[in-house]
Amino acid sequence: GQSLEQPSEVTAVEGAIVQINCTYQTSGFYGLSWYQQHDGGAPTFLSYNALDGLEETGRFSSFLSRSDSYGYLLLQELQMKDSASYFCAVSATNKLIFGTGTLLAVQP
Amino acid sequence: DGGITQSPKYLFRKEGQNVTLSCEQNLNHDAMYWYRQDPGQGLRLIYYSQIVNDFQKGDIAEGYSVSREKKESFPLTVTSAQKNPTAFYLCASSTSGTEETQYFGPGTRLLVL
Numbered sequence: 001g002q003s004l005e006q007p008s009e010v011t012a013v014e015g016a017i018v019q020i021n022c023t024y025q026t027s028g029f030y031g032l033s034w035y036q037q038h039d040g041g042a043p044t045f046l047s048y049n050a051l052d053g054l055e056e057t058g059r060f061s062s063f064l065s066r067s068d069s070y071g072y073l074l075l076q077e078l079q080m081k082d083s084a085s086y087f088c089a090v091s092a093t094n095k096l097i098f099g100t101g102t103l104l105a106v107q108p
Numbered sequence: 109d110g111g112i113t114q115s116p117k118y119l120f121r122k123e124g125q126n127v128t129l130s131c132e133q134n135l136n137h138d139a140m141y142w143y144r145q146d147p148g149q150g151l152r153l154i155y156y157s158q159i160v161n162d163f164q165k166g167d168i169a170e171g172y173s174v175s176r177e178k179k180e181s182f183p184l185t186v187t188s189a190q191k192n193p194t195a196f197y198l199c200a201s202s203t204s205g206t207e208e209t210q211y212f213g214p215g216t217r218l219l220v221l
Contacts, residue, residue: 033209042212043151044200063114087150095166096210100150102109 002026004099006088011105012078020073020102022088030091032064032071037101038084046073046086078106114199120140121193122221123188129184129216131181131199137211138204140182144168145202145215154197157182158204186218194220 004017004024005093012018022032030036030040032078049055049071061074112133116173121127124210133140139158143151147166153166171190176182198219200210 042214043210044212046208048209050162094139094164095153095156098143098151101148103148 001075001098002092004088004090004097006086006099006102008100008103009103010013011107013107014049014078014080016078017074017076018078018104020075020086020088020104022073022099024069024071024088024090024099026090026097027104028093029066030093032061032062033089033091033096034073035087035089035098036084037087043087048091050091075104080106080108082106112199112201112211114197114216116216117214119216119218120188120221121218124188126187127152127218128184129186129197129199129218131182131213132180133182133201133211134180135201135211136179138143138179139202140176141200141202141210142166142172142182143182143198143200145198154184163171177221178220193218 002107006022033048034046036046037043047062054063059076081104085103088099088103089096113131141156143152145151147189152168154172155174157163160179163176174186196215198215201212
């Protein structure tokens with residue numbers, strides 16, 4: 001079968017760094033994506049890793065280890081507006097498979 | 109402006125009624141998708157389409173139907189066979205089926221009266 005696991009909730013303070021982990025079991029793996037969804041809104045694409053290593057995009061970075069079936073999203077210099085749900089998603093054949101999401105609460 | 113639109117924003121369904129959710133994109137994307145999201149949950153794939161006049165079932169297709177007569181449009185019908193339809197429905201599109209970046213519409217919230 002196909003499954004993704006990520007923590008259900010994470011809390012951090014403004015200005016801090018937080019890491020959201022994602023482990024997966026799937027066939028036909030092409031890469032790992034991360035999406036952000038604010039309450040009541042649509043998911044928006046953050047990053048994608050097809051190869052092992054770290055990808056950096058501004059305050060956000062994403063890491064992938066294909067051998068460990070593991071990845072993470074790193075958010076630096078947290079801001080209040082980063083409070084949202086974050087989903088990892090595996091690119092399989094012709095579709096994405098989403099995790100259940102991590103609710104990040106940023107406190108002042 | 110290019111984008112993906114969904115209508116209506118809120119939809120109410122009576123028992124035994126079929127309802128259709130609209131999804132339109134002007135991004136010239138080949139692939140389109142429908143997801144269902146329940147409170148506090150992830151996105152579950154209902155149907156997807158890689159090309160006009162072709163579509164495949166996702167993980168939770170029972171009680172739903174779709175059509176893809178035009179590249180820009182991918183409407184979803186929630187039939188009376190779907191016994192628990194209350195959810196947030198999201199439509200997405202991508203350049204191709206292997207594209208990792210999907211662009212989402214604003215969603216339709218379906219409620220049962």
